[in-house]
Amino acid sequence: MKTIREINEKIKKGDAVVVTAEEMIEIVEEMGPKGAAKEVDVVTTGTFGAMCSSGVFLNFGHSDPPIKMMRTYLNGVEAYSGLAAVDAYLGAAQPNSDDDIDINYGGAHVIEDLVAGKEVRLVAEGYTTDCYPRKRVSTTITLEDLNQAIMVNPRNSYQTYPAATNSREEKIYTYMGTLLPEYSNINYSGAGQLNPLQNDYNRERKTYNTIGIGTKIFLGGGIGYIIGEGTQHNPEKAFGTLMVKGDLKTMSTKFLRAGTMPNYGCTLYVGVGVPIPVLNEEVAKACAVRDEDIQVPILDFGVPRRDRPVVARTNYKELRKGEVTIEIYDNELKRWVEKTVKTASISSYKKSREVAEELKRWILNGDFTLSEPVAPLGRGSCKPMKAEAKLVRDILSKPPIVARPNISIEEAARILTEKNINHLPIVDEEGRLLGIVTSWDIAKAVAQNIKSICEIMTRKVISSTLDEPIDVVARKMSRYDISGVPVVDSGGRVVGMVTAEDLSKLLGYRKF
Amino acid sequence: MKKRIYYWVHEEYRDKPIISKVILETKVMINILVAKMRPQESFLILELSGSKEQIEKALNLLKKYGEYEDIPKTIEKNKERCIDCGACIVHCPVNAISREEDFTIVFNDKECIGCKNCVKICPLKAIEVCEI
Secondary structure: OOOHHHHHHHHHHOOOOEEEHHHHHHHHHHHHHHHHHHHOOEEEOOEEEEOOOOEEEEEOOOOOOOEOOOEEEEOOEEEEOOOOOOEEEEEOOOOEOOOOOHHHOOHHHHHHHHHOOOOEEEEEEOOOOOOOOEOEEEEEEOHHHOOEEEEEEEEEOOOOOOEEEOOOOOOEEEOOEEEOOOOOEEEEOOOHHHOHHHHHEEOOOOEEOOOEEOOEEEEOOEEEEEEEEOOOOEHHHOEOOEEEEEEHHHOOOOOEEEEEEOOOEEEEEEEEEOEEEOOOHHHHHHOOOOHHHOEEEEEEOOOOOOOOOEEEEEEHHHHHOOEEEEEEEEOOOOEEEEEEEEEEEOOOHHHHHHHHHHHHHHHHOOOOOOOOOOEEOOOOOOOOOOOOOOEHHHHOOOOOOOEOOOOEHHHHHHHHHHHOOOEEEEEOOOOEEEEEEEHHHHHHHHHHOOOEHHHHOEOOOOOEEOOOEHHHHHHHHHHHOOOEEEEEOOOOEEEEEEEHHHHHHHHOOOOO | OEEEEEEEEOHHHOOOOHHHHHHHHHOOEEEEEEEEEOOOOEEEEEEEEOOHHHHHHHHHHHHHHEEEEEOOOOEEEOOOOOOOOOOOHHHOOOOOEEEOOOOOEEEOOOOOOOOOHHHHHOOOOOEEEOOO
């Protein structure tokens, strides 16, 4: 019906009809996809969220005498320089090499400071060669001093992203932000009806209508290009991603911002906007996607596994209302109950709108014309890693050594010394966990002349299950500062113990 | 009227039901927003509601058993840094943070009790709270 060339002619003449993806919804509702395709030339989309898979290729120019930089630090943040002498890649999620600063000032913060025009300390070391005799360089640079600062982001602009909640009894810190205990909040991310891939998605063919390699875009306030599908691109499941590049020197801190997810890591908030040429009815129809059409699963991040359970399914419209009602299983009442949970966005819808508006302005002013993609996005792949998980059941061999609460302190002490252990789970007649007594508790009982096990045992026991990965057990021990956890089956019966010693044996395992 | 204060109980009264006494004697409504009761300290953030005289009476009584301080203007959004995501909203115990129609995040400093929950979780470090 229309070609990109024709649309560009209109843009140059100032005749093009350009609307944002939000405005397009109403236009398609009023005129239908056919009418809208005739009326509208370009739909602008936008997203603004935390995109950890972002970074910048930097070229520093050669020093005199020249150096082959092998370890490169910018304001204390290491940039990968296993490239040619003065090239490096600074990743957004790289923490500071100073442990006291750590994730509070990382790669993303250096990128933001460079864009803000601030001076950045460069320290680099290399091995010396006949052509690169210099060992060390230490200087101050700004963005202007660099030959190139090319942003290349392997995965940006997720089409949709699952929302996150937490079933655990404790607060957890994740890449989806801080999640309160017992399903007390739901964090979500994504621009929904404004998202570039969402507006270009062909639901029948599971491909993208107009976006391809070479599509010219808005990136961080400057002009960028799509250079392919992003990593973990999964169009089959409507989870597409983009790999993009752009010149950092043209970007602005209005659309490129550093952040830190508390107790998780640093990340870069990137503004990405893609213009969609409304070539035909099919393209117009896709651009009418609304927040309520986009399904969002809510995952339980309380389960520290790759495949997190889906707690409920919702959509962006519901999430943006501020609360969602979900059904959760109440362990005390032993039945499913409804719970209304507050939702919070960790990406900015307001900024996403600003991206789409800004791109629209550029096109209307005739400053930005559309590019013809040279190839469609690849099919992508999003399969799990081939890595086996070591589970508690793999390291649990000994039969459990347990005791009843009616034994004396002396008896407990005898069991601990005879069996050469430090932890004694206390169980009821069915073998179910009641508490735990450690050798330290016994020492305390002797010192304070306490006679009963019930008085000294810890009742709120941190426990594990057979299917728990040992990495998770190790984190529990470190978090609660304990040296052993009883392992229980689904009925709460003790089937064994995992101790810090068991874990250190795994680490220290030697073949020879 | 409503009044929010920080309140520290004097050491010798830490095991006494001071708040109950104040409520019974003055009939003022007290909402305990924060309470840290430990052997070394006893700190509360209180919201008193009632008539002006009632509140005055309650404050005089509270002064007998401890020290109080008015809660100053505490919360401020750094407009340059804030990206209006809204991640902070759910972490506010008194609903002092809200979102407007156009997705702008607004802080109501009259409601803020200075707990700093929002400051801790803000990824952009865009919230400033006056030191108490």
